[in-house]
Amino acid sequence: MMSVFLLELNWKELFLGHEEWSFLLEIILRTAIMFLAIIIGLRVLGKRGVKQLSIFELVVIIGLGSAAGDPMFNKDVGIISSILVFIVIILLYSIVTFFIGRSKKFEKLVEGSSICLIRNGEFSIENFKKENLGSDEFFAELRLKGVSQLGQIETAIEEISGEISVFYFEDHDVKYGLSIMPESFNKTLKNIIKEGHYSCTFCGHTERKPEGSAGNCPKCCKDEWVEASNRKRVT
Helix, strand or coil: CHHHHHHHCCHHHHHHCCCCCCHHHHHHHHHHHHHHHHHHHHHHHCHHHCCCCCHHHHHHHHHHHHHHHHHHHCCCCCHHHHHHHHHHHHHHHHHHHHHHHHCHHHHHHHHCCCEEEEECCEECHHHHHHCCCCHHHHHHHHHHCCCCEHHHEEEEEECCCCCEEEEECCHHHCCCECECCHHHHHCCECEECCCEEEEECCCCCEEEECCEECCCCCCCCCCCEEECECCCCCC
8 A cells, every 4th residue: 555655656746846857956046146145134234133133133134034035945936026125124224223323212112121130139020020031931041140049149131132131249248039949949938937038939039037927028928938048159
């Protein structure tokens, strides 16, 4: 049964679709031309357009990629049309960046703005809620920067590129804070067994607590706590 299926299979259509073998040479030429067009386009955009991408710059790169991709293998898409799309995208990019350089309001509208996520070792809750950023993902980024607990951080800012900029306390200023090590959240507490420093698992607010009921966090009103850490940052 399998051998009959293989014999009836149209191998040419499987590998080439409805095109002829000669179109393979045309694909090579089309790809080479569009590859050169991409290089020229990115050179015109400059280093700013290919560094850490903002939302606006990402749209530009996707637009260039879409314009370049189809004519590489699609016989119905002419190269001249794609080059024209390239030119329009680059012109629009130039116009928008011109106005970005002239107006802070326009820059904020197009690219957004940097936002403070941590201040003095605790979450800026309202700002954090505005971002599509899960706490596990955020903690992973901080751990990659050598952070083990929030009390090591004076300020953490999410830049318009999505990168996280972190400014640290000096070692002698490091305070108790929420540990962000994976195992730290395995033992959340609502009752304090041993007096010490404890951190709210939701906002990172840290305070010294006596034995007894942990109560609600005065900052976010949540009631789950973990033992705080005052570990120094290892660099």
